[in-house]
Structures are given as structure tokens and as C-alpha cells.
Amino acid sequence: MTRRELNLAIFEKRTDKVLWQPRLETWINHHAAEGTLPERFQGLDYWGIYDTLHCSIRYAASAGVEAYEEPADVVRSGEQRGDKYFETITTPTGTITRMYQDIWEGEKLKNRRIHGWPVQTPEDLRVLIDVVERTHYRANLDAFRAAEERLGIRGEPTGFLNSSGFTDLIKHWTGLPGCYYLLADAPDVMEAYLEACDRRDDRQIDAALQLPARIFNLGDHTTNEFTPPPILKKYCLPRWQHISERLHAANRFVHSHWDGNSRQILPYLLESGLDSVESLTPEPQCDMTLEMIKQYTGNMTLLDLIPAIFFLPHYSMDFILDFTKRVMDMFAGRLILGISDEISQVGQIEKVEAITQLVSDTCGLAD
Secondary structure, three states, X not given: OOHHHHHHHHHOOOOOOOEEOOOOHHHHHHHHHHOXXXXXXXXXXXXXXXXXXXXXXXXXXXXXXXXXXXXXXXXEEEEEEOOEEEEEEEEOOEEEEEEEEEEEEOOEEEEEEEEEOOOOOHHHHHHHHHHHHHEEEEEOHHHHHHHHHHHHHHOOOEEEEXXXXXXXXXXXXXHHHHHHHHHHHOHHHHHHHHHHHHHHHHHHHHHHOOOOOOEEEEOOOOXXXXXXXXXXXXXXXXXXXXXXXXHHHOOOEEEEEOOOOOOOOHHHHHHOOOOEEEOOOEOOOOOEOHHHHHHHHOOOEEEEEEEHHHHOOOOOHHHHHHHHHHHHHHHOOOEEEEEEOOOOOOOOHHHHHHHHHHHHHHHOOOO
């Protein structure tokens, strides 16, 4: 069985084996850019490093759904002012501006973070509604096939779908406090925005279903803080149920990304209709135990479950291997083992290699 075949077999509940599918992109890209790759990886590209580690790849074939705007009357511009970058969006309704704080090391941009949120008032949110309503999607089968061919047997292609309109607002447009102020002060505009996001999601799914991809991810970043139970029940559960119904009718699978404290919302997961959940993060990094996760996920497929902090030097090799054995014992047959969320630049890649060996000794390695 190849890694791709095993990837799909786990979603279809046709195996008791475990697939090792850690996200290594941040680690690889950092060390390749800095010239600090260990000697055994030097001269290898992204694919070669994954193959040397004998790890499956999750998102390398996320291609084929293209966004465009219609009518094409949204104007975007950017301007660098010292260590700040300003990104402006103008629609027929008005203009919003996002300010970034840049951190430079010589001539090299090392980091860029939002320093000023673009949506702070109901009027700003109406501008964003313009953008959402104009966002449309088309399928590009050739782009999907090319990405699928590059991925090869390393994993089953997984496509990206939109985040929840609610969490998307928090992450990119308002920040957490700003989102809740708008919800309290302008509920009618907030409802109009979320309804526009739902329509946009359906347009995206229409395009995605024209591709032969079987697995899709919703990059929601659902957490206690972002989506506490009242918000989850009102805005997230109905959305997941609707999307799951559409994808299941077309013989597809869908999972949502939860990568923070989720103890308060975990009991609602089985109501979602989702096939699986990505990146649930156990203690001590976040607020859930493995026993809680097992209790509240039923027979759902689980992706990841090894906290990223365990790859830091102050956790021993024996510790992370013992924890990984426990995870495999508890969830085998519905587990795509990985790192919640991904290994950091300073993570120890030797631990990834050791887990590869553990999976091989326990289940055998897929081709």
C-alpha cells in the first residue's frame, strides 16, 4: 500500500494502520533559506527531504480552485513607509487599510505582522462585504493534475476551502476584540457579512466539486477564544453541517482545523457532520487531554495530535516516543499522525526521524 492509498484508506476506515504525515514546511523553508539544513539533507529539495524522512505530505496538491473577482472593480494598492507596510482596498462602498509592522535584517524581510486592523467600524465591514460578494471561483483541472502528479504516492491530494467567515474576520480583518465589538454594536451588518461568506463558500464548493480531489480542509482555526459555545452553535455548526452534507453527497471528505484551546467546544464536535478534525492539540500545549479527545470524537478521523512543543530540546526523545506510542494505541485505525500544528524552525528533526522508525516498527511503512 502506498502512502497515498493509506491516506485515503484511513478516511474510509479500511485499515488499522497509522500514516505519519507531519507538516514540515516551516522547518524546511527556514533552514533552506538560512543555509542551515543538516548535512544529510543538503542538495535535496522539498520532496527529497520528505522522502528521506519517509513522511507523507498533506497539502502539496492543494491546487485547482482559482479565485477571481466579478465585477472587477476592487482596487488594491500597497505602500512601504519605513518599517510599516500599508495595504489599501477600495470598493464602490469605500476604502479600508491594513497596516503591517515589518522586521528587517539588513535587506531581508524577516517578519511581517498586522499592526493596524483594516475593519473597525460597520462602514469598514460593508467594504469587506463588497469584496466577499465579488469573490468567485473556477476549477482548473490542469493545475490540479499537475500538482497531483508532483505529489505522486506521497499522500492523497487535500484541497483548501475557506475558513469560517467569523474566524476569518478575527484573523485577517478585525482582531479578536474588534470582531466582538462589531457583533455587539452592528449585529445587522455582521449578519449580512456572514451570509455573504456563506454564499461565497457555496460558490467555492461548486468549483471544488469539479475536481477529483476526495479530501478538503476548512482552515477555521476554531478555538475556545475565537468561537466559544454560543458562537460555535450559532455560526459554526450550521456551516459545517451544510458543507459536510454537500461534500458527502459527492463522496468527499472534509475536516476543520482546530489548533488551540478547545476544551469548551470539543463536546460539540460530533454534531458538526465533519469527517475529521485537524490539529487538536493536547496538554500541556493546549487544554485537552487525550482521554477527552477520545471521548468527544467518536469514530472521527483525527489528524496530528503530537504537540509541537515536544519537538523542542527540553523534551527528551524517550518522552516524545512514549507519548506517540500512547497516541497510536488510542487512535489507530482512524489516525493520520502528525504535529499539532507543525514543527517550528527550532524543532529537532531527529525526533521526526525517530517517529518514522516507530511507525515502521509498529505498522510497517507505506511505500
